[in-house]
Amino acid sequence: MKIIKLSQAHNFNKQDFDEMVVALGYFDGVHKGHQKVILKAKEIAETKGYKSAVMTFTPHPLTVLRNQVEEDCITSLEEKIQLIERFEIDLLFIVEFTKEFASLLPQQFIDEYIINLNVKHVVAGYDFTYGSLGKGTMETLPFHSRNQFLYTTVEKQTDHARKISSSLIRKVVRSGDVTYAQTLLGRPYSVNGLVIHGDKRGRTIGFPTANIEVGEGYLLPPTGVYAVTATVRGKEYKGVCNIGFKPTFNKEKAARPSIEVHIFDFHSEIYDENVAVSWYKRIRSEQKFNNVEELIEQITKDKTAALQFFMQKTV
Ligand SMILES: Cc1cc2nc3c(=O)[nH]c(=O)nc-3n(C[C@H](O)[C@H](O)[C@H](O)COP(=O)(O)O)c2cc1C
Ligand SMILES: Nc1ncnc2c1ncn2[C@@H]1O[C@H](COP(=O)(O)OP(=O)(O)OP(=O)(O)O)[C@@H](O)[C@H]1O
Numbered sequence: 001m002k003i004i005k006l007s008q009a010h011n012f013n014k015q016d017f018d019e020m021v022v023a024l025g026y027f028d029g030v031h032k033g034h035q036k037v038i039l040k041a042k043e044i045a046e047t048k049g050y051k052s053a054v055m056t057f058t059p060h061p062l063t064v065l066r067n068q069v070e071e072d073c074i075t076s077l078e079e080k081i082q083l084i085e086r087f088e089i090d091l092l093f094i095v096e097f098t099k100e101f102a103s104l105l106p107q108q109f110i111d112e113y114i115i116n117l118n119v120k121h122v123v124a125g126y127d128f129t130y131g132s133l134g135k136g137t138m139e140t141l142p143f144h145s146r147n148q149f150l151y152t153t154v155e156k157q158t159d160h161a162r163k164i165s166s167s168l169i170r171k172v173v174r175s176g177d178v179t180y181a182q183t184l185l186g187r188p189y190s191v192n193g194l195v196i197h198g199d200k201r202g203r204t205i206g207f208p209t210a211n212i213e214v215g216e217g218y219l220l221p222p223t224g225v226y227a228v229t230a231t232v233r234g235k236e237y238k239g240v241c242n243i244g245f246k247p248t249f250n251k252e253k254a255a256r257p258s259i260e261v262h263i264f265d266f267h268s269e270i271y272d273e274n275v276a277v278s279w280y281k282r283i284r285s286e287q288k289f290n291n292v293e294e295l296i297e298q299i300t301k302d303k304t305a306a307l308q309f310f311m312q313k314t315v
Helices: 032-048 061-065 077-086 106-117 166-174 178-185 292-314
Strands: 002-006 020-024 051-058 091-096 119-125 150-154 189-196 210-213 224-232 235-244 258-263 274-284
Touching: 020 032, 020 106, 032 051, 032 119, 032 150, 051 077, 077 091, 091 106, 106 119, 166 178, 178 189, 178 274, 210 274, 224 258, 224 292, 235 274, 235 292, 258 274, 274 292
Parallel strands: 002 091, 020 051, 020 119, 051 091, 119 150
Antiparallel strands: 189 210, 189 274, 210 258, 224 235, 224 274, 235 258
């Protein structure tokens, strides 16, 4: 997949590109609704012999337009790129979203970012908007197309009558229902981070853990214990994860919860390495135990619960 960054007043024109079909949107999470849009573009590209493309924007339009602090993202830009790559898309346009870009009139956006890039077919969801104040909609698209391209509108994708959306997924992950998040995303909710040094207590209680540091602004499930997988050095392992403040040992609550994964059947040293944690099922809330023995007893049960979950999952 070729990645092309576009800033305003880019110098590309039609001759620079093969004819293409483009899927438009911000695509935070690349959830099932987004996937439908991207796959539709791919399907049309295959039937018509066009290149397939996705156009996304960074940073999030709301941070630029309403000076909002960026919402916790479901996928960082790098993760979004990786996920879109899995659909075997030919081109990914990453448009720098600035105040100037946002002030483009709908017709200017279409002229400069669609017609000028040799786009022959546009795919977007029923509620996609473009141009200043979101004045361009799927209804105005035929007018703005100047008969230079066709378009396909993807109808609302729902789960039990609720629109599958990034905001619904954020709400669901924050509530701890990582199993439902998986349904909406079409894959488990995951975060990437680096393994940092912890208090080194884990190994002394028989449950060594990889402490994962994730970047700020990452959406996290609430504190508690979860059945997870950890992908390390390209291999996926099952495990059990505690997100929390370890109240059994810590009197003072840290500023941010720690994310600790006890990875099953894994014994390598992985400090400073990248680990992707995927959340499958919430097992329980974090508790303050009276002593280490009680904690060990409970973690043993948590491990059994996670193993049972993964055993049932593969049946
Ligand atoms: C599956 C699992 C469940 C845990 N549950 C709790 C808990 O309920 N309460 C708590 O205080 N700590 C809990 N912990 C955190 C342990 O206290 C922590 O792993 C141990 O102190 C080692 O910390 P360290 O990696 O910083 O050395 C849990 C850890 C794991 C792996
Ligand atoms: N549930 C859905 N059904 C159909 N199309 C969708 C759905 N969710 C998003 N889309 C479309 O996917 C593209 C990317 O969506 P984008 O991230 O820009 O905005 P969105 O509609 O606000 O998505 P979300 O609400 O998930 O943040 C757009 O064309 C949008 O219309």
